[in-house]
Amino acid sequence: xxxxxxxxxxxxxxxxxxxxxxxxxxxxxxxxxxxxxxxxxxxxxxxxxxxxxxxxxxxxxxxxxxxxxxxxxxxxxxxxxxxxxxxxxxxxxxxxxxxxxxxxxxxxxxxxxxxxxxxxxxxxxxxxxxxxxxxxxxxxxxxxxxxxxxxxxxxxxxxxxxxxxxxxxxxxxxxxxxxxxxxxxxxxxxxxxxxxxxxxxxxxxxxxxxxxxxxxxxxxxxxxxxxxxxxxxxxxxxxxxxxxxxxxxxxxxxxxxxxxxxxxxxxxxxxxxxxxxxxxxxxxxxxxxxxxxxxxxxxxxxxxxxxxxxxxxxxxxxxxxxxxxxxxxxxxxxxxxxxx
Ligand code: F6P
Numbered sequence: 001x002x003x004x005x006x007x008x009x010x011x012x013x014x015x016x017x018x019x020x021x022x023x024x025x026x027x028x029x030x031x032x033x034x035x036x037x038x039x040x041x042x043x044x045x046x047x048x049x050x051x052x053x054x055x056x057x058x059x060x061x062x063x064x065x066x067x068x069x070x071x072x073x074x075x076x077x078x079x080x081x082x083x084x085x086x087x088x089x090x091x092x093x094x095x096x097x098x099x100x101x102x103x104x105x106x107x108x109x110x111x112x113x114x115x116x117x118x119x120x121x122x123x124x125x126x127x128x129x130x131x132x133x134x135x136x137x138x139x140x141x142x143x144x145x146x147x148x149x150x151x152x153x154x155x156x157x158x159x160x161x162x163x164x165x166x167x168x169x170x171x172x173x174x175x176x177x178x179x180x181x182x183x184x185x186x187x188x189x190x191x192x193x194x195x196x197x198x199x200x201x202x203x204x205x206x207x208x209x210x211x212x213x214x215x216x217x218x219x220x221x222x223x224x225x226x227x228x229x230x231x232x233x234x235x236x237x238x239x240x241x242x243x244x245x246x247x248x249x250x251x252x253x254x255x256x257x258x259x260x261x262x263x264x265x266x267x268x269x270x271x272x273x274x275x276x277x278x279x280x281x282x283x284x285x286x287x288x289x290x291x292x293x294x295x296x297x298x299x300x301x302x303x304x305x306x307x308x309x310x311x312x313x314x315x316x317x318x319x320x321x322x323x324x325x326x327x328x329x330x331x332x333x334x335x336x337x338x339x340x
Contacts (some may be wrong), residue, residue, distance in 0.1 A: 021281020
């Protein structure tokens with residue numbers, strides 16, 4: 001069998017461990033041939049491919065990013081090759097011309113949706129979920145998330161020094177466009193006093209009251225962790241800038257902001273992300289061997305498993321008021337900026 005593998009969407013720690021997991025299992029356990037398709041779906045359209053061997057898959061386990069390159073093109077929305085061509089048919093043609101028996105697509109929600117559309121076209125595909133945002137429906141967790149939470153928690157830990165020494169409010173903005181998982185987990189692990197999530201929104205009065213109350217209780221500093229996806233009412237400003245300015249204006253306390261940005265997505269994956277990618281990659285090869293296509297590999301109740309791509313398409317896994325860390329945070333007096 002000949003397998004193609006591509007990565008699409010934003011990079012994240014653990015992708016290379018996953019490529020290695022798929023490739024080495026496919027080659028060593030099942031005797032398959034494997035090719036890497038470069039720079040996402042456009043690499044498929046331009047047949048920009050490299051042979052992957054056991055040797056070329058060595059030495060990449062601990063590398064951040066993706067050795068195959070990635071892109072954010074939406075092949076079914078924008079015509080990559082030419083405005084006159086139908087990329088849907090073109091992809092199908094390229095898949096067959098490359099002699100593929102299956103295409104493995106590693107990506108987040110957008111990529112998995114596209115992978116599901118390829119399955120509908122009759123192609124043999126397997127999806128592997130990846131994103132630091134941890135918002136893919138159908139899996140308990142995505143690789144990349146653990147590494148991002150470690151980096152974000154370390155950043156919050158470091159902000160405590162300046163916050164307490166200068167008696168300041170420190171606002172840190174973390175990644176997560178639709179989902180606040182990184183902000184929730186790093187905020188709780190880093191001891192943030194106020195955690196603001198896109199799923200919950202915010203009430204400025206609640207935030208201001210909380211900061212003033214902490215000062216009254218003899219705690220002359222506060223840490224605010226805010227997700228980049230929190231929608232600011234009536235403003236297009238970055239959440240960190242907006243909250244820092246408003247908090248200083250409304251409380252009179254010196255306030256500073258930090259936007260952690262792409263630091264969260266870079267560098268070597270954590271051991272847990274490496275192993276999750278390795279296990280998911282191995283399961284993808286297993287499904288191909290068994291001829292089970294149109295599936296997304298997943299971690300479900302701590303078991304490596306799989307779900308149909310159709311079931312996950314277009315859905316997001318979001319934080320809710322019932323998420324245990326939200327409930328426990330509330331019980332301890334941590335503010336989520338919405339409840340008095
Ligand atoms: O999907 C992960 C993510 O890191 C989001 O949190 C962020 O909004 C987005 O990627 C930004 O990525 P890019 O600038 O590469 O499109």
